[in-house]
Amino acid sequence: MKWYSQKGEQDDIVLSTRIRLARNITEYPFPIRLDASGREQVSNLVRGALSGGECGVFGYIDMKTLSQTQAISLAEKHIISPEFTSRIPGSALMLTKDESVSIMLCEEDHIRLQVIMPGLALEQAYDTASKIDDLLDSKLNYAFNEQMGYLTQCPTNLGNAMRASVMLHLPALTRCGQISKLASTVSKLGLTIRGAYGEGSKPLGDIYQLSNQITLGISEDAAISNLKSIVMQLISQERTAAAELVNSVAQEDRIYRALGILQNARLLSSDEFMELISLIRLGISTGILDMERDKINELTFNMQPATISAAHGEAIDSAQRDKIRAQTVREAFSAL
Amino acid sequence: MKWYSQKGEQDDIVLSTRIRLARNITEYPFPIRLDASGREQVSNLVRGALSGGECGVFGYIDMKTLSQTQAISLAEKHIISPEFTSRIPGSALMLTKDESVSIMLCEEDHIRLQVIMPGLALEQAYDTASKIDDLLDSKLNYAFNEQMGYLTQCPTNLGNAMRASVMLHLPALTRCGQISKLASTVSKLGLTIRGAYGEGSKPLGDIYQLSNQITLGISEDAAISNLKSIVMQLISQERTAAAELVNSVAQEDRIYRALGILQNARLLSSDEFMELISLIRLGISTGILDMERDKINELTFNMQPATISAAHGEAIDSAQRDKIRAQTVREAFSAL
Numbered sequence: 001m002k003w004y005s006q007k008g009e010q011d012d013i014v015l016s017t018r019i020r021l022a023r024n025i026t027e028y029p030f031p032i033r034l035d036a037s038g039r040e041q042v043s044n045l046v047r048g049a050l051s052g053g054e055c056g057v058f059g060y061i062d063m064k065t066l067s068q069t070q071a072i073s074l075a076e077k078h079i080i081s082p083e084f085t086s087r088i089p090g091s092a093l094m095l096t097k098d099e100s101v102s103i104m105l106c107e108e109d110h111i112r113l114q115v116i117m118p119g120l121a122l123e124q125a126y127d128t129a130s131k132i133d134d135l136l137d138s139k140l141n142y143a144f145n146e147q148m149g150y151l152t153q154c155p156t157n158l159g160n161a162m163r164a165s166v167m168l169h170l171p172a173l174t175r176c177g178q179i180s181k182l183a184s185t186v187s188k189l190g191l192t193i194r195g196a197y198g199e200g201s202k203p204l205g206d207i208y209q210l211s212n213q214i215t216l217g218i219s220e221d222a223a224i225s226n227l228k229s230i231v232m233q234l235i236s237q238e239r240t241a242a243a244e245l246v247n248s249v250a251q252e253d254r255i256y257r258a259l260g261i262l263q264n265a266r267l268l269s270s271d272e273f274m275e276l277i278s279l280i281r282l283g284i285s286t287g288i289l290d291m292e293r294d295k296i297n298e299l300t301f302n303m304q305p306a307t308i309s310a311a312h313g314e315a316i317d318s319a320q321r322d323k324i325r326a327q328t329v330r331e332a333f334s335a336l
Numbered sequence: 337m338k339w340y341s342q343k344g345e346q347d348d349i350v351l352s353t354r355i356r357l358a359r360n361i362t363e364y365p366f367p368i369r370l371d372a373s374g375r376e377q378v379s380n381l382v383r384g385a386l387s388g389g390e391c392g393v394f395g396y397i398d399m400k401t402l403s404q405t406q407a408i409s410l411a412e413k414h415i416i417s418p419e420f421t422s423r424i425p426g427s428a429l430m431l432t433k434d435e436s437v438s439i440m441l442c443e444e445d446h447i448r449l450q451v452i453m454p455g456l457a458l459e460q461a462y463d464t465a466s467k468i469d470d471l472l473d474s475k476l477n478y479a480f481n482e483q484m485g486y487l488t489q490c491p492t493n494l495g496n497a498m499r500a501s502v503m504l505h506l507p508a509l510t511r512c513g514q515i516s517k518l519a520s521t522v523s524k525l526g527l528t529i530r531g532a533y534g535e536g537s538k539p540l541g542d543i544y545q546l547s548n549q550i551t552l553g554i555s556e557d558a559a560i561s562n563l564k565s566i567v568m569q570l571i572s573q574e575r576t577a578a579a580e581l582v583n584s585v586a587q588e589d590r591i592y593r594a595l596g597i598l599q600n601a602r603l604l605s606s607d608e609f610m611e612l613i614s615l616i617r618l619g620i621s622t623g624i625l626d627m628e629r630d631k632i633n634e635l636t637f638n639m640q641p642a643t644i645s646a647a648h649g650e651a652i653d654s655a656q657r658d659k660i661r662a663q664t665v666r667e668a669f670s671a672l
Contacts, residue, residue, distance in 0.1 A: 253662070
């Protein structure tokens, strides 16, 4: 079962938690300075280090064997970064079957190790990442410096080189116009909040990504505990705002209309689907609708454009995709 | 059973047919020149002429006994004219139980006799009106002049003093942008097309009223046959346009979305309801939806603002009305 089909802590608001560690190997220059064969050497080195299976079984995907659609589908699921869809020769992806642990090889850094879990699970995700990191550390020479920590290509990652982030569904705070105020508050606390697909992406379906901004001069534990305490405050604020909204007929009306459209539409764009599904989640959180949240989360993952295309043949256009999305959603909702 | 709960000919497109005859009595000046007691005399005279029951049983409503909401509800159902909701003293309404025959007494003319029937039924409605007219003619002295025909207050009604009209649902022609072209064509043929509530009213829910414009120098039969031939052409044009629309997924999508909203909304304004129900009718006509059209027509009549207020207590405001409308519509659709 994929990680996104599972339940998690606080998963009415926290859709997922991610820990990402950036590492480089002393003997090689950063990937940008490597040619295809150099990148392939690095990728194979890491693959070899994990081949013992002490930290689970990984599939190994040579990125250049993937189609663009397949690569974009991986990015939609946050398994790889949008940049990694360029599939440069020698780059590779290691991935567990449940898709919860992924390692991008020769993206910006030699190693980008990511653990993703449903709900709020910062410590658990870090534990898992840390074990794999320890194993790799024991077999490879990490580029590390007492003063600057892990050496990374981009200076903003120096230090612990960890990015911890949570995907938050904040429909009530969005509706109350609280998000921009929130963004400036969390920025003072060394965090950043943005759309689900990172910098510059617009928040689709009221989903936001909250992550640590500062990596230098702070331990992993301190960064995680800082992030967690802010997440807990946001959860409480969102619940309060949602409880106030739920008393209005107008809000109930919006939720039921969203349901009516999802159950009946014959064409559904990705953007509209995300907006409507946000209302369904809000309906579940506020007790207006009685549905299984994890089924909704799974559906949300599978209804992304490239993920639909990857499942239904690469050649389909956006109109066909909207038709398939509408039909799949109708079937899913009639089974809920 | 009310006339609007019944089926009719061509009722996928023709919602109703109305024949209205204007008559005045020689011995009295036009209502505008009468005082309350004069109007009451006229009203009672006509009531007396119909008391034998040869032409059916009529209720008699002294207009000043009605509340404004009750009067507006009658206007919404086209039983009385919008002007008649002013309920001036001495004016009265005679009405059969099925609401198909109504006589406004001392509106603009002494007698405004109206027969309304479901579907396309010009000859039948005229026959019914004519029988009542003959009875009244035998008991009253109609103001009539060989050259000018029936004398009416407004010169545009002189001649046969008959207004024949049909209420048409033309969603496909509306969508194709054909209506304004149509309006100029029918005007050359002595007809006029406008919104459901007459001159200046905007066409709500793609419903239009087509009626004869010219009454002088044309017999009733000729006027009706002229109107009918144009209606038959419009029906055929609308069917062709609808058949072209139905092949598009976008159209199917709009129809099913309308259904989803009607089945789920918690607040429904009158305007939105009319727009959505228009799509439902189009869905039935084109075979996309399988529902009883007469139930939809009945619901349309009952969901008008004053009609809801008249049924649920006068004091309710528009927000409460929208809530009642949404609930009634949900219940109706779950029973369809």
